Amino acid sequence: MNTIHTDVAIIGAGSAGLSAYRAAKAAGASAILIEGGAHGTTCARVGCMPSKLLIAAADAAHHATHTAAFGVHIDGAVRIDGREVMARVKGERDRFVGFVVAGVDAMPAADKLTGYAHFIDDNLLQVGEHTKVQAKSIVIATGSSAVMPAMYRALGERAIINDDVFAWNDLPRRVAVIGAGVIGLELGQALARLGVDVSVLGARGRVGPLTDPDVRAYAERVFSEAFRFEPRAQVQAAVREGDEVRVRYVSDAGETIEDTFDYVLVAAGRKPNVGGLGLSNTSLELDADGLPVYDPLTLQAGARPVFIAGDANGVLPLLHEAADEGRAAGLNAARYPDVAPLERRAPLGIAFTDPGIAMVGARHADLVPKSFVTGEVSFEDQGRSRVMLRNRGLMHVYADRENGRFVGAEWIGPDAEHIAHLLAWAFQMKLTIDDMLRMPFYHPVVEEGLRTALRDAAGKLA
DSSP states (O other): EEEEEEEEEEEOOOOHHHHHHHHHHTOOEEEEEEEEOOOHHHHHHHHHHHHHHHHHHHHHHHHHTTTTGTOOOOSOOOHHHHHHHHHHHHHHHHHHHHHHHHHTSSGGGGEEEEEEEEETTTTTEEEEETTTEEEEEEOOOOEEEEEEHHHHTGGGGGGEEEHHHHTOSSSSSSEEEOOOSSHHHHHHHHHHHTOOEEEEEEESSSSSTTTOHHHHHHHHHHHHHSEETTTTEEEEEEEHHHHHHHHEEEOOSSSSEEESEEEEEEOOOOOOOOTOGGGGGGSSSBOOOOOOOOOOOTTTTSSEEEEEEEGGGGOOHHHHHHHHHHHHHHHHHHHHSSOOOOOOOOOOEEEEEEEEEEEESOOOGGSSSEEEEEEEEESSSHHHHHHHHHHOEEEEEETTTTOOBBEEEEEEETHHHHHHHHHHHHTEEEEEEEEHHTTOOTTTTTTTHHHHHHHHHHHHOO
């Protein structure tokens, strides 16, 4: 059995693992990156990038069929070629993956180890059948994987997760999407705009990440008008019939509905990939889900030189958060026992639907009642939004009642991804509503809607 000695061992070569490796090396430590699966990161292979490629195709199809209101008429049918759509998605996806793989290939061969790792004890890993790694510190950056409930596992290859969508060579005719979170809404709307007959079935009234009751209700109405959307469906059965799946569910109105689909796309959440790590062989305290109990500031598990970063800790499954956590974990692992807390950026979440959904700062659900005021704007009559015929949306901004500081926002509306960045910067700079209103706003831009919401909040603070 070959034994390798290193300062830092990183399990997982995704966004968090790669950042941890670079940080450890920059701190002067020796480091080895261990990966048992495909290189290229979840974001590049099956997440952020291929999903945005599919959404871009869907937006092109949608805009091509909604020009008449401008007096622009397309004579003849707009034809969507599913094979061409998927060929571009996969081709560009492979290009993005190639960039990541090239970075891994450029690393010194001695710093890379292929195989699945599991703990023998707190500082000793076994990788595959023939290699052990003795490390002073270990970073767990194994990412997460989609949850597949037993009801859907029984459907075989007719039950898929988002990863599988990007392996399609053509678009199917009918798809049931189980789950109304960000992934379910993004892929469900994209497929619907590309001509697929889509039903999005949620379970608990969820609409993406939204927690503000008024904004969530508005978003539910918008998506219900765009495709078949049942955010409170109770799925009673899903049975395979040849190459199809028959799904029976009870709608929010109490109606029992049966429908047949080519695929069931399960977007019911993700879970950290820690099951095969042999954590029971360590002295680490594990929670009820088998995850190491760790400090969310330093990312250290208990008092041991083990750190957990990215999707593997189950907290913020976002690329920028994974990269930040990986960097902090790698640095702390290299400098152990001299660990430092992670300085987190402003909370920022975006769903690339149309209209877009965004959340910045504190969620409505986390705010203490009566401690804040809410500024509101509807984008239905907002100037630039009406000019573009994209005038659907409702925004709420929250301000601390005592000091007028901007504390958060939730909304659905046009160009949400861009406005979200402005608000994230304002939140991180600890600006007040008055500070933000002193900033420039051009005319006519969608951001003028944000100014309207800020003015509404300022009036309620006065």
